[in-house]
Every structure is written in structure tokens, then in C-alpha cells.
Amino acid sequence: MNRFSLIFSFLLLFPLVSLAETFRVNDIRLQGLQRVSAGTVFASLPIQVGAQISDVEIQQLSRALFRTGFFEDISIGRDGSVLVVTVKERPAISTINIEGNKAIKTEDLLSGLTENGLAEGQIFKRATLEGLTQELQRQYVAQGRYSASVEAKVESLPRNQVGLNITIDEGTVAKIKHVNIVGNEVFDDEQLLELFELGTGGWFSWFSSKNKYSKEKLSGDIERLESYYLDRGYLRFSIDSTQVSLSPDKETVYITLNITEGDVYTVSEVDLAGDLVVDESQIRRLILVKEEQNFSQVLMTTTSEYITKRLGNEGYTFADVRGIPERNDDDNTVKITFFVDPGKRAYVRRIDFRGNTKTSDEVLRREMRQMEGGSASTAAIEQSKIRLERLGYFKEVNVDTKEVPGSNDLVDVEYTVEEQPSGSIGASVGYAQQTGATFGANVQQDNWFGTGKSVGFSLNTNRFVTSYSFNYNDPYFTPDGVSRGFSLYYRERDFGQFNVSNFNTDTYGANVTFGYPTSEISRISLGFGFSNISIDTGFAAVQEIRSSPRLIEDVPLRYVDQDTIDRIEALIAGARDLDGDGLLSDAELEAFRNYDPDDDQSTYEPNASGNIDPYDYSGIVSTITEMDDVLLLDSPEGFIDRNGNEFNMFTFNLGWRQSTLNRGRLATRGASQQVSFELSVPGSDLEYYKLTYNAQYFKPLTKNLTLRLRTQLGFAESYGNTSELPFFEHFYAGGFGSVRGFERNTLGPRASPAFSYNLYRSPISASDTNADGNADEFDNLASYIIDPATGQLSASQRTRNDNPFGGNVLMEFGAEVLFPLPFIKDQRSMQSAFFIDAGNVFDTNCRSSQLNCYDVEPGRLSASYGLGLTWITGFGPLTFSIAKPIQQQEDDETEFFQFSLGNTF
Template sequence: MKRLLLPAVLAALMTAEVHAESFKITDIRVNGLQRVSAGSVFGALPLNVGEQVDDRRLVEATRALFRTGFFQDIQLGREGNVLVINVVERPTISGIELEGNKAIKSEDLLKGLQQSGLAEGEIFQRATLEGVRNELLRQYIAQGRYSADIQTEVVPQPRNRVLLKIKINEGSVAAIQHINVVGNTVFPDKTLLNLFELKTTNLLSFFRNDDKYAREKLSGDLERLRSYYLDRGYINMDISSTQVSITPDKKHVYITVNIEEGEKYTVRDVKLAGDLKVPEDEIRSLVLAKEGQVFSRKVMTSTSELITRRLGNEGYTFANVNAVPEPHDEDHTVSVTFVVDPGKRAYVNRINFRGNTKTEDEVLRREMRQMEGGWASTYLIDQSKVRLERLGFFKEVNVETPQVPGTDDQVDVNYTVEEQPSGSVSASVGFAQNSGLVLGGSISQNNFLGTGNRVSIGLTRSNYQTNYNFAFTDPYWTDDGISLGYNVFYRTSNYDKLNVSYSSYSLDSYGAGVNLGYPINETSRLSYGLSAQQDKIKPGTYPVGEILDFIDKEGDSFMNFKASAGWSESTLNKGVMATKGHSQGLSLQTTLPGSDLSFYKLEYNAQLFTPLTETYTLRFHTELGYADSFGSTSKMPFYENYYGGGFGSVRGFRAGSLGSRSTPAANDPDQKPQPFGGNVKLIGGVEVLFPLPFVEDQRSLRSTVFWDVGNVFDTNCSNAQKNGVTGGRKKDDSCSISPSNLASAVGVGLTWITAMGPLSFSVAAPVQKPQNADTQFFQFSLGQTY
């Protein structure tokens, strides 16, 4: 006969005394198991065969089985001296269905549910489901979605399984109706509210989402508010309370911040304490806080960082500098003490490179400014990293300085690089708006066989030009960084076929050159070059007077030997699409004695990137050039003239349309004036670089709002150009260098580095138009870099 000893849940939660006869267990039998193994039950059961049991031990056994979480019901029975355990297993989760979630991705929700114990195949517990539901509601409330609602449904399935359905009504983010700062008397409300990332609803809120309340954003705003006061001397400023109230419909939020400003404090004196390790006057020169100055936490932090970095440059890599303020409430001043703990000087044990599967170690090691065996200089380690990044061989460069195990004064310097293609063997097709179809084939390698040498063999062909070239450069021809390069080329151009009104002629050129580069310092170089070039000119179908006059005076075939010298400087943070730093270059090129023509060119170019915010950058750029003939050459060779307009010049004007205009040939007095360039180039502009909305990866995109200004002038105009000629021609304004003769245009542009090549386009409208210039609202190019 079977007797029920303990009902399931009652046994687990028993508070009243239950009387059952004590007996000795001769066997244990478990009924109702489906997925759970008997071994798991016996492993958790604190009873064994042969033991004497009573009420207390049965209660303990039931509780132990419940603690496994496997069962939703347990009953203990007795058949003679056999203990019978009847269990009902908890169901397993057959699946989870999510509905209605948009603000939080389904993958993220499922991952969070799994971490909480709710996943397909897991044992279902309703308490866990309810806890997850409450946690999700808290997350939505933290996003400002106070009207969010979550409903759960447990659908029974065959074989003791359940399907969980979670229906989410995310609601809308409560918009901020009003932000009020209470207690401020020193700074006006507008100044303080401008510090907040959170804003009340405005015209741009649709794009910025800055009127949607979020707890994390408010915490950041409060910290910015606190820092604003601390940086202006109010060291006792306190945010006493913050209230966030919600309207009954849960659609609007009112934020009130209560502050106590306190008094403004100034710096009484500045002291240095600890072991300075470097001359005190050098440390003093780094201290930004001065006596009588308004106290600023930002100034203290910046000073600590400067001193730490200075000590790091001397090898004290683990130096610690703490700024300790001591307020004097009686006169509202602060004594500031910078406590310096330099620690031990650290020396570099080894410099290691990781990730360079193709590039030879020597190529990386020669860029090092930090040497093995020397003390670990923060500046030299960082400078070495910058030099590796400027090679252009790597997507990313990271550096670590772990301490050598077993020592307290040695570190290893580990550079980890991620290589990227530094060259190509390719065929390419491009299209330029003015050049037409561009076909090209090239073998180019900036890191030839991992040696760091640059080698290129190229062929480019368009409807008006054919160009062959070969170039080689060894950037470390000598160990101290002197570079050696040489090149040969062959080029034919027929401007009759160009899709702009360039003057009608063809030019065949071939030549070779050699150049040397010499580093002055980390950012500047000198360069020297020699070249020889043979040119052959042929008048085109409609040659202008200047071409015929030049050929009549100088001939149509020239061998010129050229020498060049230049200086360049670059602190740009990237080789392509930079966002910080500047670059500039000055070069002079002149023909040498023995050349058929005598002329020179002096050029200067510069650009400056100034970050406005984390995502917006201001760029200034300019290109200046002056060229002229000398000696027996009567006039600057026309095919060496500068031309203006289009990409790389003044956008919004047709390429080559800026500059002086030709005069007609003697045998064709009615010939239309054509762009003829000039010997003076004045180009400049300003751009604002901004991120494209809704595009996550901006690394291959550059979008700008620009204002381009410039023109090409000719200081050797003929009288006909200066004064005008018959046939309705006007005098040429490009013969006179004047601000009123500059072209200018404003517009927007985009450059996109695609798999086919760089795609650039712009739309621009002229602001000031010289009389002879041709405007062009839309301009684009594919397959060429600008």
C-alpha cells in the first residue's frame, strides 16, 4: 500500500509540523523523468538507501530537489520502506518570438535573453521571464520611452515544451519640453543650456534627435555643467538635485537642475613637490596655472599631463603627477601643489614588430626613433609610430610598452601593424569630363617585394593623350634617409581632340630625370632634380597667332635640360584624406645652359586642416606660380603655361577656361579667341569638410562645402590682348593682375574612393566671373585623383 508522505510545494515551504512515521529506506524510485537523468536527481538528493528518515529530512530533500530548478512539482510517497519520488519537470523553451522591437535589434535582445537564461533549449522559469520583462522596460525607460509596454505569452507545445512570445510596444521617445537651471546667478541660462547635448524641440531636432531624453545623455550634460564651473574658479559648485518629470500622456519631459554656485576662487600660489628629475625651471615652464589666475581644473589636468609627458621623454615612463588643490575659504584662493612621483627610469629591452607578413623588419626598424638599450622616451616611441603610419603600407599601427617580467626598470616596445595593399597590378577604365574615356594599365608597388622601394610602370591613353612612364625611388638610398629616384617617359598630346577650347596644337615629348631627397628634420625635406626633355610642336587645324609667332621666333623642336630644387613640409595626419595638420612646398625649376629655351618656374602650394569639432574640419588651400623666360628666349613657351578652372583649381568653371585668350592668326582674322593660359597662377580657397548623414563608414568619403577663388594671368600680353582688336573682341582682363579679375565660385563636392577608382564630382555656382571664362555647374571625374 502506497502512502503520500509530503505534498510537493507544501513540503518545500512547510511551516507547520507534519507527522509521518520514521522508516529506513530500502530503495528509492523516481517517477516522471523525461529529460532529466536519474543520476542528476540522485546527485542532488541528500538521502541514500539504508538511511533512517523522518519529517525533517524529507523536507530538506524536497527543498534540495527544488533548488535544481528542473521541476515545477515534487511529491514524496512511500510504498513499504521504498521512497517514491514523483516529479513534474519544468518545460523547455522551444523558441522565442519577438515582435515590435525597432530601437533595440533582435540579435541584441536574444543575446540578452540568453544571458538571463531564456534561450531555445533552456528550462523555462516564469520568474526569469518576468525579471527579463522588467529589465527590458527599464532599458526603454532609460532611452526616454516611458510609454513602452511589453506583453509576454507562454504557448504550450508538445513534449513538455513552450513557445515564448514577447510583444513589444516601444512607444515614442519623450520629447524635452523644457530645461530649467535653477540657482545660477553668475552665468545666464542661455550659456549654461548651450553646454547641454539635450535640447528642447527645435527645427533641427528631426535630424539630430537632440530633444529625446536619455538618462546617459543627461549624466553627461551634468558633468559638462560641473566642469564649466570648475574651470572658471567655482570649486564649491554643487548640483544639489535633478528632477525629471513626465506629462501624464508620457510624451513630454521637463528637466530641472538645481545648482549652488559658491564663490569664485583664484590661484594663491603654485608649488612643486616630489622628485622632479629634470631642472625645476623646465617644469615651471610647463605649469599653466599662474598666481592670481582664476582657478581651473582643466588647467591643472593639462599641466599634469605636460609634466608627465616631459618626464616620459626622459625615460620615466611610469611617472605620476598629481595636482593637489588646497582652498583658502577666508580669501577665496587656492594653493596648488603638483606632486611628482617619477618612479624608476625605464629602458627599452627589445623593439618587436608584429603583423608585417610582407614588409621586411628592416623597413620598419629604419623608421624607429626610439633605440633599443636607450631609455624609453614617450616622444620617440610616439614619433616612431607616426613615421610607420606615414609609410602608407599599413591600415593601422598600434604600440604597447609592457614591462619586462622580473624587472622594474625595463620595457619592451611592441608595434603591431595591419598591412594593406601598397600597390597594384591592374587595368583601369576611367572617364574625365574633359578628357573623355581614359584607358590605363599599370604595375605599381610602393613597397616592392617588402623592401619599401617604389616602382611603377604605367600606360595611360585617352582620346587626346598617350603617356608611358617608368619610375623607381629608393627612399633610403643611404642609411640617413637620402632618397634616390629616376624616371623615363614618353608623351604625345593632340589638343585638337580635347573637349575644351584649348589652343590648337600637338606636342610630342620624351625625356628622363633623376632626383635626390634630403631630410632636414622629421617633417621637412629638400629635393634636387635634373632632367632632359625633347619637345616637338606641330600647329593644329586652327592655330592661333601666339603659336605661330612662337614657332616663327623659336622654332618647333627643343631639347631642354632642367634643374629643380624644392623644399616641402608636412604634418598631415594621413597621406590621403587628411583631417589635421598642414603641408606646404616651394619649388624652383629652370633650364640649364645648353638648352634650346631659357625659362623658369617658381611655385608654392599649401594646405591647412583645422578641426572645428570631432566631425567638422576647416581646410584652407592655395597654389601660387610664376613663370617667365630669360636670356635669348623672347617669351615663356606657351605649352608650359599655367591653366585654370575645374578640379584642382577653381571649380564651377570649365577646365582650362581661365586665363588669357589668344589672338587670331594673320590668315584668319575672324578666329574665335581660345584659352591660352598664362605665366602667373593665383588659386586659393576654403572648405568645410563634413560627414555625410546616414553613412556609418566615412573613411572612403569626403564631402565639402567650398569657396574657390583664383585665376591665371599673363604678364607678357601682346598689345592686341591688352587693347582689344577688331571683330568685336574686348581687351583681355587676364593681362592685369587685380582682385576684380579673379574668378570665384561656391558649391558642394564629394570624393569617393571606389573599387574602380576615385569618383569626384561637384556642383558650383559662380560668385565672380571674368569676362572670358566659361562656367560649368556640374563637374565630375572617374578614375583620376584630385
């Protein structure tokens, strides 16, 4: 090397040697920190005190600190052997304010900001904010809000903080003006556009939002269109292009789809490949695609799902079954091969429960049909989920099967539940003119303290009704699912009003019931009970319960003068026919009026209570007979006349229930039916039997609509020594759970009022009490009823008293279309329906005097239609309905609006 070369090389290397000069760091000094801790900075520096550092490494230190994102500016210098780091921190976000948003909730927007590193307390990054505003605007565009705008402003605050103010103008959703499909020849536009969720809309577009553009909805419509063709054999169908055009004012959208239909392909062969694990004949029974049929994608994918579930039942939880179509374009045929990859058999390591804050794990675990340690079965796991849903304790039940990390043959099964109210509570305090002070309280809990046991208490009392009851049921009295329940009750009922009533009862009793599961969906029940009931007819019962005297008029009733009325009323009050001629003379009337109990010479003698005995029955009869030319007769015997008024009864109950409903409350699919038979044991004071049948069926109509059909049928009759079915065991219809739109229990036969007759005051002395401008025979009218037990006449108001009496045959039917309520996000605790109800009560032993009483005649079913809503609240089911009759009988009582809260005990 010559001298010149040596000099040139030295000159080149000298700057590098200077830049690579190092020094020993004896200390590190930090300047400019406000919120970031010194420890965070030291942890980010790749050097420590005592290390040698060069100028090149100082640049690396700067880059390391910038990567933390905490600093806006960094400078690193040297003060002797001290490394000086000076920083300028990025501002922190103090507040985030969002205004103008309605279509997207503020919580959702804040969540999106947080996911992108923008939240209160976080370091502010302007680049992230700008990118996020663009993303928010894209979200609004996807909803068809092309005119939406998002503006973000940064407000400087003290102590190196900022406030973010995001102002949103959502604009309006662009409306679809036209949807055009180009290239379709087999199916017309109208037929294909019916598949679309988007469209030009119609009269109800404001409600359905069908004409409001959405990118997500359009994607769904394209998928439905493609599936429509593929399910009909058009295996080469394709959507060539999709154009969405926007008007200049950004308020109108035009959609055009260009498609190629292709030819129809038929299935030439169906084959199986892979490791089948189970017998091939069993798998082939699950194949829905058949040779010589048109190709159908939905049948192919459904077959794959069926085979996957079948393998899952054998423990191959992660089996993969794929249908692979092989096209032959020469003859438009397709060969379908189902490739089966079962994977390894999986076993359940553990079953976990989440979300059951009240219900104990034991209640959930006993419903499991998949056992820990056993081979994982898809059917058993799903059946366990269904059993949890049928309990009625949960709004929703989800199940997830998870692989155990580090193992290829173990899984954990996790059930997540969301609890809902499973009982009802009610109380009432009030006052009514007829019933007086009222107090009522009831509690019914189907999941008592999370144990799965059902417990109920009830107390209701007022002037005429007092009832106490207690019921208890343990669905797992034995580990294998045998249930046991019992109930105790005591009731007093007094329906007397204005001295006229149907009947009063005093009842106490007890029941015990056992249930036994016969399958996963059915069980039988067996019960025994005892009850004691005593009946008091009050002053005058209806004729079906007890006979009552009546006056048969041979001639029209004549006017009665005031003097005769006074004599009749005196007889009622206790005057005596002293001479026994059947009449009350002036002297006898005067003696009664002047009667003094302290006068020893008095003709009248008081009884032991110090009162005058009422006049005997025959005297009144003769007086009335002579006065009005009428004859007093007895009505036909009633139930009490033939059977007495106090009964001890032992009952036997047998029932069967089957249910495939998906939920215990507010079911939406499946079916259930129940048969119940009740028999009073031979030798009881009353001998009768009752047979009832209840059924309901749910069928999905569309994605959001479900049809529900229901029926309730009943028949009851007496046997043995009992002449007729006890009237207190009759069926009733009308109201919630029956035929809505009619008052509760008012359909069907009416009772025959107790016989009575009227006395009219003379029109000469009458006053115009009914304010019709004339003194007529209806003024000063009094009705009288004769009590056959005492022979007394009693004045009462003129009441029809043809109360519902029920019958021994029940027929009820109903059809409902369940639909989701608009604008309500969580529909799981609510169920709304359009309904048609029909039903009535009949009697195979009608009396000639009964109103509205007929033998079984389906043509006499009362019917109504309307809208109903049920909401599961913390106080029990809250139910509303508005209904209008379609068909009604003459004596039916209608009710347009009805509601109830809680359960009836």
C-alpha cells in the same frame, strides 16, 4: 541520571539515528536525460560508485545538480544498493525572434541577450528573461522613450525546446518642453543653456534632435555646466538637485537644475610634491596655473597631463600626477599642490602590430621611433603612431601600452591598425564621334603588395591621345629613410579637329628623384630628368605658337559672285594660271576641268605621285587681292618660329616639404607646406625655371567642425637664349584641386586663333541656309585659312578656337569647413566640406591679341562656393562637388556639378 531521563534521551536520538542510516552505492542510474550528457551529471555528483551515502548526503546531491542550471526538477531515490537519479531538463532555446526595434539594432539586442545567458542553443531560464525585458525597457527609458514596452513570449517546441518571441514597441522620444536653471546669478540662462546638448530646439530640431531627451546627454550637459563654473574659479559650485518631470502622456519632459554658484577663488600658491625624477625647473615650465589667477580646473588637469607626458618621455610610463586643491574659505584662495608619483622606469619588451592583413610588419616597424629594449618614451610611442597615420594606408591607428605580467618595469606596446584602400584602379572603353574608339587603363598603388613602395602604370589611347607611363618610389631606399623614385613616360597628343588645332606633341622622357629626411616632419628632394618633345602645329596653330598669314581689309568685304567662288575653289584644287597674269581665265578654267592625265597634249603635268601640284601661293594672293581689295600680311612670330619645334631638355628639381598632418589622406588637423623649384639645365634646347608653393592648414572650430585653409602659388619664366616660357609649361587653373565650379583648366589667358578670312557668296544665288527667312551674306559662308608652309587655302568650319592657353603666374586660395555627414556611422573614409575657392592664371607677357590675359591682378581672381565630398573607395578617391560662381571673368567656363573617380595620370 534517572530512568526517566534515559528513556527521554533515547526517544530523541532514535529518529536521528534512523535518518543517518547509510548504504553502499554499488551503481548510479540516471533517468530523464535528453540533451545533457551522463558525463556532465556524473561530474557534478560529489560521490562515486562504492561510496557510503546517507539520506542527508542525498539531499546535498540534489542541491549540487540544481546548481548546474540544467534541470528544472530533480528527484533522487534508492533501488536496493542502486542510487536512482531522475531529472527533468530545462528546455533549450531554439530560436530568438525580435520585432519592432529600430532605435536599437537587433545585433546589439542579441549581444545583450547572449551576455545574460540567453542565446540559441543555451538553456532557457525564465527568471533571466524577465530581468532582461526590464533592462531593455530601462535602456529605452534612458533614450527618452518612456512609452516604450517590451513583451517576451515563450513558445514551446518539440523535443523540449522553446522559441523566444520578443516584441518591442519603441514608442516616441519624449520632447523637451522646458529647461530651467535655478540659482544662477553670475551667468544668465541663455549663456548657460548654450553649453547644453539638450534643449527645447528650434526650426532644425528634426535634424539635430536637440529637443529629444536622453539620460546620457543630460549627464554630459551637467558635467559641462560644472566644468564651466570650475574653469572660472567657482570652486564651491555645486548642482544641488536635478528634476526630470514627465507629462501624463509621457511625451513631454521638463528639466530643472538647482545650482549653487559660490564665490570665485584665486590661486595663492602652486607647489610640487613627491618624487619629481626630473629637474624641478623643467616641470615648473609645464605648469599652466599661476599665482593670483582665478582657479581653473581645466588648467590644473592639463598641467597634470603635461607633467605626466614629460615623465613618460623619461621612461616613467605609468607615472601618476594629481593636482590637489586646498581651499581657504576665509579669504577665498586656493593652494594647488601637484603630487608626482613617477613609479618605476619602464622598458619596452616587445612591439606588436595587429590588423595589418596586407601591409607587412617591416613597413610598420621602420616607422617606429620607440625601440624594443629601450626606455619607454610616451613621446616616441605617440610619434610612431602619428607616422603610421601619415602613411595613408590606414583608416585608424590605435596604440596601447600594457604591463608585462609578473614584472613591474616591463611593458609591451601594441599598435592596432585598420587598413583602407591605398591606391586606385581605372579602365574605360568607349566610342566618341570626334575621338573614335577609346581605351584607358591605369593602376596606382601607394602600398604595392604591402611593401610600402609606390608603383603606377598608365595606358590611355584613342584617335588623338596615346600615353604610356610607369612610376616607382621606394620611401626607404636606405635604412635611414632616404627615398628613391623614377618614372618613364611616352605621350602622343593630337588635338586636331576640323583641320584646326592648337598643337600636337610627341614626348618621351625619364626622371629620377631622391629624398632625404631633415627632421621628423620635413624632408628635401633632389631630382634629375631628361625629356624629348617634338611639336607639330597641324594645319594652323594659334598665333602664340606659330605665325599664320592674314588678310587685312582696307574696305568692307564686298559680295563675291558664284563665278569668282568657282575660280577660287578651282585654284585651291590645283588649277593653274598658265599665262601668269595672276587671274584664272575662262580658258584656263576650262582646261583644268577637261584635264585628262592620259592625254599627252595636256597643258597640265602631274607630279611624281600622279596628282596635279597645287597652285602656288602668289597666284592665289593676286587673285584674292584683285577680287576684294585686300592685302595679305604675316602675323607676329610664334614660339615655334623663334625656337623650333623639337627640343631636348635636361631638368634639375629641388624641393622641400614639411608636414604635421595627422593623416596621409583626409587629414583633419595639422599643417603642411611644400616648395618646388624646377630648372632646365643651361645648355638645354629650352632654358626656363618654375617655382611653386603649396600649403594647407587645419584648425578645429568645434568638436565636429574643422577649418581648412589652402593655397597654391606658382611663377615660371624663361632665361638665357629662350625668348619666352615654353607654352607647354604654362600653369592652368579650374576644376578639382583648383577652383571648383569652373571647367578644368579653363581659367586665365586664351589663345589667339590663327588668322583667317571669309568669302561670301552672292546674295543673288544664295539660299536661305540659316533658316532666318532671308538670303543674306551669312548664307553659304565659307572660312579660309592659309597654310604658310604650303601656300594652300583650306575651307573650314567657323570656329572661335580661343582655347585656354595658360600663363606663367598661378594664384589659388581656398577655405573649407569640414563637417561630418549625418546618418553615417563610419566617417573615417569620407570627408565633406563647405568651401570657397578662388584663383586664376595670369601672364606677365600677354600679347595684345590674347583674350582674358592680364598681368597679376588679384581683383581678377575668379571665385566660387559650394559643397564637396570625398570618399576613399577600393577604386581610389571618389570626389563630388556642386558649386556656384561668386565672381567670374568674361571668358570663364562654369560647371555646376563635377565628379571624379581615381587619380589622373
